Amino acid sequence: xxxxSSTEVRPLGVALLGSTGxxxxxxxxxxxxxxxxxxxxxxxxxxxxxxxEAQARRLRPAAVSLADEGTQLDLPAxxxxxxxxxxxxxMAVLDDVDIVVVGTGGVVSLRPVLAALRAGKVVASANKExxxxxxxxxxxxxRARAGERAAVDPHDPLATPLAWxxxxxxxxxxxxxxxxxxxxxxxxxxxxxxxxxPFRDESAEEIAAATPERALRHPNWSMGxxxxxxxxxxxxxxxxxxxxxxxxxxxxDAIDVVVHPQxxxxxxxxxxxxxxxxxxxxxxxxxxxxYALTYPExxxxxxxxxxxxxAARLDFRAPDEARxxxxxxxxxxxRTGSRASAALIAADEVAVARxxxxxxxxxxxxxxxxxxxxxxxxxxxxxxxxxxxxxxxxEVRAAFAAGPVEAA
Ligand code: MG
Numbered sequence: 001x002x003x004x005s006s007t008e009v010r011p012l013g014v015a016l017l018g019s020t021g022x023x024x025x026x027x028x029x030x031x032x033x034x035x036x037x038x039x040x041x042x043x044x045x046x047x048x049x050x051x052x053e054a055q056a057r058r059l060r061p062a063a064v065s066l067a068d069e070g071t072q073l074d075l076p077a078x079x080x081x082x083x084x085x086x087x088x089x090x091m092a093v094l095d096d097v098d099i100v101v102v103g104t105g106g107v108v109s110l111r112p113v114l115a116a117l118r119a120g121k122v123v124a125s126a127n128k129e130x131x132x133x134x135x136x137x138x139x140x141x142x143r144a145r146a147g148e149r150a151a152v153d154p155h156d157p158l159a160t161p162l163a164w165x166x167x168x169x170x171x172x173x174x175x176x177x178x179x180x181x182x183x184x185x186x187x188x189x190x191x192x193x194x195x196x197x198p199f200r201d202e203s204a205e206e207i208a209a210a211t212p213e214r215a216l217r218h219p220n221w222s223m224g225x226x227x228x229x230x231x232x233x234x235x236x237x238x239x240x241x242x243x244x245x246x247x248x249x250x251x252x253d254a255i256d257v258v259v260h261p262q263x264x265x266x267x268x269x270x271x272x273x274x275x276x277x278x279x280x281x282x283x284x285x286x287x288x289x290x291y292a293l294t295y296p297e298x299x300x301x302x303x304x305x306x307x308x309x310x311a312a313r314l315d316f317r318a319p320d321e322a323r324x325x326x327x328x329x330x331x332x333x334x335r336t337g338s339r340a341s342a343a344l345i346a347a348d349e350v351a352v353a354r355x356x357x358x359x360x361x362x363x364x365x366x367x368x369x370x371x372x373x374x375x376x377x378x379x380x381x382x383x384x385x386x387x388x389x390x391x392x393x394x395e396v397r398a399a400f401a402a403g404p405v406e407a408a
Contacts, residue, residue: 238330
């Protein structure tokens with residue numbers, strides 16, 4: 001089973017993992033706006049039973065999964081509840097599923113992502129562990145699927161790894177859109193833009209005293225709490241640098257980060273002739289979600305179109321790694337390898353949770369990241385298999401769950 005070309009009329013089957021989170025709910029909006037194009041076959045989420053029931057009534061999937069298995073679900077006729085740790089993997093490889101959308105967090109998403117790619121399904125992912133921890137595993141599968149297509153028809157839109165592992169993140173979607181129709185040998189640099197978060201203009205002293213309330217106030221994007229804190233520390237941008245290295249197969253030295261407070265330029269590519277292509281848009285995740293679903297086509301969207309005159313001005317500046325050390329720590333982890341970057345992303349989960357519950361100060365976040373990478377990220381096996389990645393994730397979380405965090 002493999003995705004059909006977009007000129008055929010049968011709707012594409014979708015499995016949506018993480019359907020009630022921020023990405024999941026916006027994906028549902030896009031799918032409902034294009035109900036003639038997509039048929040939702042499976043929905044999975046963690047705890048939000050009421051929202052999952054409402055989605056099931058509207059979308060009529062064949063299967064749903066709620067990780068909180070003690071909670072009862074009231075489901076419409078024709079929708080089954082799947083239980084057990086394998087439910088997500090089973091959904092990802094369903095015969096009539098063509099695209100698996102991954103809106104869940106955590107290293108647990110790696111198994112369904114790999115299973116989907118191996119079964120010839122397209123994956124559209126907003127899950128950072130997919131690439132930060134599992135980039136070496138996932139991109140090998142995406143390249144294999146693309147190679148199979150290229151052998152038949154090199155002009156097939158699916159003859160590129162990015163068509164199999166489609167980024168939903170706005171920055172990576174932007175770079176992907178800039179690269180369509182270009183040769184990789186023509187790419188000089190990737191430029192990831194960062195809003196800079198709520199503390200971009202604050203002094204080191206003000207940042208050190210940052211509270212969760214202030215950090216949660218993101219200037220441009222409406223996102224979940226975890227990613228909002230990550231954008232305040234720039235850890236989010238550091239993780240995106242690692243993802244970019246895997247998605248676009250470029251060296252770390254060729255990936256720049258530029259602070260762009262307006263979040264209008266979502267990212268850019270500099271080519272060897274000095275030409276720079278950027279993708280611009282309003283800060284609305286429904287745009288990159290929809291592009292990942294409809295590639296290589298574009299369809300009308302309910303997101304507001306960008307008005308350049310209204311935007312009026314766009315500012316850019318270099319990031320300050322002294323005030324925001326997470327960016328440097330992430331680059332170093334990425335250069336060390338997948339074990340180090342897996343330790344980094346697990347540590348970031350713990351660090352953000354502890355900052356939010358008041359057991360770690362704001363600068364404790366980068367301190368914990370660096371300590372975790374030093375303690376768990378070094379070693380010869382920098383391309384671990386899934387079992388090793390899951391084990392490492394658990395070790396890092398356990399080691400830093402409580403207690404003081406010393407500077408590395
Ligand atoms: Mg992003």
